[in-house]
Amino acid sequence: MNDDERAIWPSPLYADLVDEIRRLGRRKATHYAGAQLDGSAFSILLVLSDGRSRTLRELSLELELEQSTINRQVNAAIKRGYLERYDVPGQVSRLIRPTVLGAQAFHDDGMLRVDRFNRIFDDLSPGTPEALLRELRAYNDAYDRAVDHEAR
Incomplete structure (x- = not known):
C-alpha cells in the first residue's frame, strides 16, 4: 500500500488491517506445486465435498460468482x-457432482494444502x-452480522 x-x-492500524486482508x-x-486442479475446480469440488450435488445456480450462489462464470468453470472441469x-x-435443472477422478484429485490437492498449512x-x-481459527471465525461472524445489519 502506498x-x-x-x-x-x-489510523495506521486500519491501513495495516486492510493491507493484511488484501494479502x-x-x-x-x-x-500448489504438483496440483492437478486449477483454483476454480478446487473451489467447486470443495463446495461439493459435502456429498450433495448442486445446480449451476446453487454453485453460483455458494461461490458468490456469476452463473455464466460458474458455467464456464464447470464445463472446463x-x-x-x-x-x-x-x-x-x-427436475428441470441438471445436477453437478464430482467424478471418481475429481474426488481423488480434490483429495490429493487438499493434502497439498494441508502440507502447506503444516509448514x-x-x-x-x-x-x-x-x-x-478462533480469531478468523470470530472476525467472519462479526463481519456477517455487520453486513446483515447494513442490509436491513
Whole structure:
C-alpha cells in the first residue's frame, strides 16, 4: 500500500488491517506445486465435498460468482473429467457432482494444502492453528452480522 492509499484510513492500524486482508485475498490464487486442479475446480469440488450435488445456480450462489462464470468453470472441469452433470427425474435443472477422478484429485490437492498449512504453522511462533481459527471465525461472524445489519 502506498502513502496515498494509507492516507485515507483514520489510523495506521486500519491501513495495516486492510493491507493484511488484501494479502489474504491474494492467497486464493496461489499455485500448489504438483496440483492437478486449477483454483476454480478446487473451489467447486470443495463446495461439493459435502456429498450433495448442486445446480449451476446453487454453485453460483455458494461461490458468490456469476452463473455464466460458474458455467464456464464447470464445463472446463467436466472436460477434464473432474465433474459430471446428470438428470434427475421431475427436475428441470441438471445436477453437478464430482467424478471418481475429481474426488481423488480434490483429495490429493487438499493434502497439498494441508502440507502447506503444516509448514506455515511450524513457522508461526508463538501462534497456533487453534488460535488463528478462533480469531478468523470470530472476525467472519462479526463481519456477517455487520453486513446483515447494513442490509436491513
